[in-house]
Amino acid sequence: MSTNEISGSNELCAQDPEDMTFYNLRGSDKTTILRKKELQRLRKERIENKCFRKKEKIRKAKEIVDSALKIREELHQKYLRAEPWLKEQERQRLERNKRFTTEIINQPPDYRGEWDPYVSDDEFGTSFELKRTGWEVEKFALDLARSTVGLESFTGENHLFSCSGTIIEFLNGICSVVTSTSLIRCMDKDEQADELKINVWLPSGEKREGFISNVDLYYNICLVTVHCTSNLPKKSFNDDTGFFDLYGNHSKDVVALGRSCEPWSLKVASGKLIPRRHRFDCEELLVSSCKITKIGVGGPLMDFNGNIVGMNFYDKKETPFLPSFIVLKCLQHFKEFGKVVRPLHGLRVGNLHKEPLASLEKICHEFPKVCGVIVEKVEPSAEHSEIKVGDIITHLDGIAFSNAAEFGGILLDRCVTQMLEEQNLSEDCNQMISLKFSVKTRGGISEATTRTINTDKFTPSGLNRWPLPRPIIVRQYARGVLFSEDWYS
DSSP states (O other), rough: OOOOEEETSSEEEOOOTTTTTEEESSSOOOOHHHHHHHHHHHHHHHHHHHHHHHHHHHHHHHHHHHHHHHHHHHHHHHHHHHHOOOOOOOOHHHHHHHEEEEEESOOOOOSSSSOOOTTOOOSSSSSTTTTTTOHHHHHHHHHHHHTTEEEEEEETTEEEEEEEEEEEEETEEEEEEEEGGTTOOOSSSBBBSEEEEEEEEOOOOOOOEEEEEEEETTTTTEEOOOOEEOOOOOBOOOOOOGOOTTTTTSSSEEEEEOSSSTTTTEEEEEEEEEOOOSSSOTOEEEOOOOOOOGTTTTTEEEEESSSEEEEEOOOOOOOEEEEEHHHHHHHHHHHHHHOOOOOOEEEEEEEEESSHHHHEEEHHSSSTTTSSSEEEEEEEGGGTTOOOOOOEEEETTEEESSSSEEEEEEEHHHHHEEEEETTOOOOTTTOEEEEEEEEEESSSSEEEEEEEEEEEOOOOOTTTTTOOOEEEEEEEETTEEEEEEEEEE
């Protein structure tokens, strides 16, 4: 709206934009009064409309709240009417839980970086494990792979164990495979399982039925025979003990091989020989740093020159193995006597290199350049020999040795000689075996003497423990009665 000061007067006028007429803003003429009343009416109408909309909004919100409260009340009344039914359903559920219960035995703890027997075979080495070692080592591994087989055992329809093995002989269509007795041992005790069925998987994936030939639980070794028409490549275990001389200046690099029960499933893991005593009972065991899984149990251990230097077992953090010359002597015992014969001399010995550094310092001070084994325990059968815990044995029947594995090998050879001379294969025989030990006595006055142990007993087959993770057993009960049991290994 525009304003204009009319010339010659003191009146303030405004022009209506609709009819282009002027009217006095200060005056009290009729038109001005009517316009003021109209503006007041419009202002009052806007205020009333605003209050109405606000009241309408409050009313609708109240209706929504009342509706929600009404629905909640209806649901509460329905719940009260259904409460007896819900209580009856809960009672029936608890009754069913009482009737059907589940028990899990040997449930494994959470995986914390230690060995888990139920992990996949992908934990066995890596795809490029041998690429950094050179092509020559890889060729040796591929050559040995032709004689490495996978094995699986069943008791009835239940799977028992899967592992690896090495073909050591093929004669007249019969193939001999050496592996671990874990393949045939009961899951919950150190005994051979009943109703065994064994499958042998060749590298190509061909599956053949295997049969148990010989078993020795002391060294955890068994022989499986397989009938096969095609000529299978065989490999021999190395009889040289020089590789196991931990004091020698030579390469201690090794490769562990294994095979899954499927075609072309070779597994390899590289590592080194470790100067450490293993926690298993078997004194002859040595240790490597190869990382394998349970599928590698019974598989060969190869040095970087392609020689088989051991048979692998399994434990947390590291891989124990039985030296190759011990495996060879066990196979010789199987061939000559059908079992492994070892004198029960009553001594538990260990390698010197496992002793703490302070003890080794004292030993080297008393006996410079000493080699042999240290006596860790004396059984009652050997107390009369005057050999004591802490003594160092350096020779057996005049033969020097540097570790417990060589000590065990000499004992096995000694039994072969004696048994073949006497031609007496009975385990309960009355013949006497005389063992002469060259002993260095520690403490007080250090001296070197000869002690003799006479024995007419042989080491029981189950003397050593070979622990594997126990199977998971899931049992289902109905009204307290067992109706199903599943074993998972």
